[in-house]
Amino acid sequence: MIASARPGGSRRVMRIFARGNVDVRDSLLWSKVGGELQWNGINEVLRVRHPGVVAKVRHETCARLDLLPLPGEVLLAPPETLARSLPSPGAHPIDRQHRSALFEGPAEIVILSVQSFATNALVRHKSEGWLLLPDELQAWDADSRAFLQRECVNAGLAPIEPALRRLEELIVAIEEQLGAHVLVYNLSPVLPGDRTHCWLGAEDSLQLRARRFNLGLADLSARLGFSVVDVERIAACAGAERLKVDLFHLTGEGWRLVAEEVVRILEERGCFDATGERP
């Protein structure tokens, strides 16, 4: 069943597990700027289009999708004591970067994003080989930064082909283990104000990486049948100049359009049908 009856209530609960960063969180949960609410999440859309359904979104931030372990897989990770001792001032606590509740509980819908693959560069421990995202590095204390410099090397951005293979394995595992519908956000490559006409030396720029990942994601969707939430198209149709704040952030209107697209895709996949069974 896609939606389960909530005890004592009349609305069905749609369980969504979301692993991603600002794109996933701001569109599905809420978007605030300076403490002011810009968009109140997917339930705003459901309230109008499917008043009998409420989405319960469980969200995890994502240092990078290749740090998310597959069922039964044990990834190399920093020792627990070290992970707790290193600073984690941002949205990616080090002791949670290699863990996920994705495969622990039921979810009818799993939502991922290629953003972390496209844009997040990791470091690798020289001798033990584990990876981590040193988030908000400028806020780290001097000792921790010295540790990082001494013990780790830059592992860089994710190579595209291995990243897409990893995403494929993940999606297959989700479908096998959870039987969930999988939706993956792509990334709008438009950077407002950017006017690059010569990409010499910028082959690995985030805009080009976003374009390559989007194309690879479409190819993967063609083979596996999951859905792509085409953030690139949404921004382009409405106008990125109006809708985009920077490479990652949309305005409240932008997040609303993305949430509406998620609901439309779920409709297309039959998630609101009476039975809620997968097609």
Add this chain to the structure above:
Amino acid sequence: MNDLYLPALRASPYGLQRSGLRWMRPSGKSVEAREPIAACHVRLAAPRGEERRPPLAEEQNDLQIVLAPRTAGAIEYRADFSKGGYRDMVGSSDWDEGEVVGSAVAPGEGGELLALVLAGRRGFENGEGRGGLLSGWHERARGFWEGEGSGRFGTVLGLGTCEQTGLFRGEDMAFLSWFARAPGPAQIIAVSDERCVHSSAVVLQHVRRTPAEARAISEAVYAWIGERMALSGSGAFPAFEADAWKGTLRGRWPEAQNVLYALYMLAEAVGTSPILERTEVLTRSGLVEQGPPDAVALSTGSEFAPHFRHKRTGWMIAIHGFRFGSFIGPGVIDWLRRDFERVNRTIADSERDLTALADEVAARTGATLLVQNLIASSAADRISNYSWLGETFAESIPVIGAEANLMVSGLTRHPNISAIDSDALAADLGVSHAPDRVHASRALLEAQRSEIQRVLKERCVPGF
């Protein structure tokens, strides 16, 4: 009140004659700087005894000058400079530099008007279509202006699809948008794609063509036309059939479309490549010859138009799919089926040919290629699950668009290729500004012009 007068334009030893002025704004109204207020036709008059080929010979029949003030303000003009009727379309009086034609109302304004010269090379000299600015059928149209500058003219050639007609010629078809924004001396040349699409494969082959290959193509076309004539049996000339004796709706000779289309394709294939063609410009100090274009704008969309290769000669042509039918003629379609083979070009083919073209152009003229990418996003393609496309996935427009745009980005590693990212510009403004991905709104065209102008400046093309 300050006088506005005709600027200096010299063609010595030739004389310059103009028609009456056609006023483009009501007298007394305010205009912007460089906003056209009047236009006239001009022609070069040979001195007595001069027998050499005159300059601008191929554009003599459609040579026009547009006049604009240097600064904004209200303009009043002398109505008697317009003769009306056909007198405003044929040269009849001498171009008299310094002749006062109007005045600027505000103090400190006025002075010498700026001239934008328009030159249209007709596809066929008798194909007359005077009336508006650059009206009629031109296989090449150009606009050049010295502005307030001096020295060499920077020249841009627009060789792309109709998206570049809007971009370069503009909705007025007379380059007025560029005249308003580029200080000069600058020149824009537009060669349209109504007959043959200028993909990298077509253009590269044209640039490399030998006299022997040109002869072989000519012979192939002549032979085919001969065949068409031999085949024409009874009923080939409906204008003279019995049922036309008292009148008929069948006006055109049915074979005309086939023959003329084939001849035009031939004329383009064995004429000079616009990439190599030098030009002559009228300036304050006389006629000056300019080198080949500094920048050549191409459309990525050209790469994926249907391509055909002539089996015997190897002659490559490209024709937009929507041109098939009445635009080219049923006989030509039969000819394509019989004597040509369809060439399915991949993105890799396009990448190879664009790279080779960039090398060829760099070696010969040093020009930069400006490759305008595809507007890949569209409100019409709302695909969330690509598996539903099945076998058609690889050929779907969003996928081809995305792959082609990545290819174009990669090409910019080549030192003389710049990408014009129309996709990003459309995404910035919203793709409703180009709902069919090609034909852009005024706002999007202006954004594209700004982008091209910026690239030209970065590439140090003078006048922009």
